[in-house]
Amino acid sequence: MARFEDEDLTDAEFRECDMTRARLIGVVMQDAVIDGLVSNLVVNGVEVTSYVEAELDRRHPVRLLMRSADPDDLRDAERRLRAGWAATVARLRAMDEGLEHQRVGGEWSAVETLRHLVFVHDSWFRRCCLGSTQPFTAIGLASDFVPDQEEQGLDPAAEPDLDQVVAVRDEQGAELERWLAGVTAEDLAKVAPVPAGPGWPPYAAGRTVLECLRVVLDEEWAHHGFCVRDLDLLDG
Numbered sequence: 447m448a449r450f451e452d453e454d455l456t457d458a459e460f461r462e463c464d465m466t467r468a469r470l471i472g473v474v475m476q477d478a479v480i481d482g483l484v485s486n487l488v489v490n491g492v493e494v495t496s497y498v499e500a501e502l503d504r505r506h507p508v509r510l511l512m513r514s515a516d517p518d519d520l521r522d523a524e525r526r527l528r529a530g531w532a533a534t535v536a537r538l539r540a541m542d543e544g545l546e547h548q549r550v551g552g553e554w555s556a557v558e559t560l561r562h563l564v565f566v567h568d569s570w571f572r573r574c575c576l577g578s579t580q581p582f583t584a585i586g587l588a589s590d591f592v593p594d595q596e597e598q599g600l601d602p603a604a605e606p607d608l609d610q611v612v613a614v615r616d617e618q619g620a621e622l623e624r625w626l627a628g629v630t631a632e633d634l635a636k637v638a639p640v641p642a643g644p645g646w647p648p649y650a651a652g653r654t655v656l657e658c659l660r661v662v663l664d665e666e667w668a669h670h671g672f673c674v675r676d677l678d679l680l681d682g
Contacts, residue, residue, distance in 0.1 A: 550676040561587035566665045567618040574658035577639030
């Protein structure tokens with residue numbers, strides 16, 4: 447167990463860290479930012495996760511639709527998410543040239559974020575929901591911890607522009623929309639047809655189609671928020 451005592455962690459950054467059961471005792475935490483999968487978080491004796499989740503639902507009603515098992519709600523959620531990204535892409539096109547490739551605080555640029563969602567669609571929707579064994583789209587961008595990226599079809603040297611990425615995203619969005627148009631509650635409750643053998647994600651076997659679809663929708667929502675946050679800083 448790591449133990450930090452009387453350490454000055456001002457401006458420290460923890461990225462892709464597992465802090466399960468971490469205890470911060472007698473700390474000074476001002477102007478701190480926490481982004482991630484947070485549950486059962488107790489601050490000064492108060493469990494605050496439920497408050498955070500309720501506030502996020504109030505600000506972003508699409509989250510309620512994303513958690514539904516009703517196909518109509520999921521179709522509505524997908525339309526809202528796509529509309530949000532369409533507005534953000536339009537905003538990108540109106541900004542100074544080059545800002546779509548600019549990183550803020552070490553986070554992915556807008557184009558890199560869109561490329562990551564290309565990868566999410568290929569892995570969690572095409573592979574898990576459709577059972578596809580086709581290689582992933584070359585311009586997709588995976589996190590560093592994803593192994594065997596080239597073997598799965600990704601091109602680490604790819605440098606697509608915004609138009610190229612948006613064209614792929616439009617094609618993928620249309621594919622998801624067509625599938626959702628005919629999906630039933632019974633279809634969503636089935637075990638996802640994840641192909642046997644290696645491939646990302648390795649831990650999807652045994653999940654339902656609905657669980658895999660929710661990963662796609664969650665990623666769309668979360669990364670849109672990150673992108674808008676960074677564009678606000680660039681615009682400022």
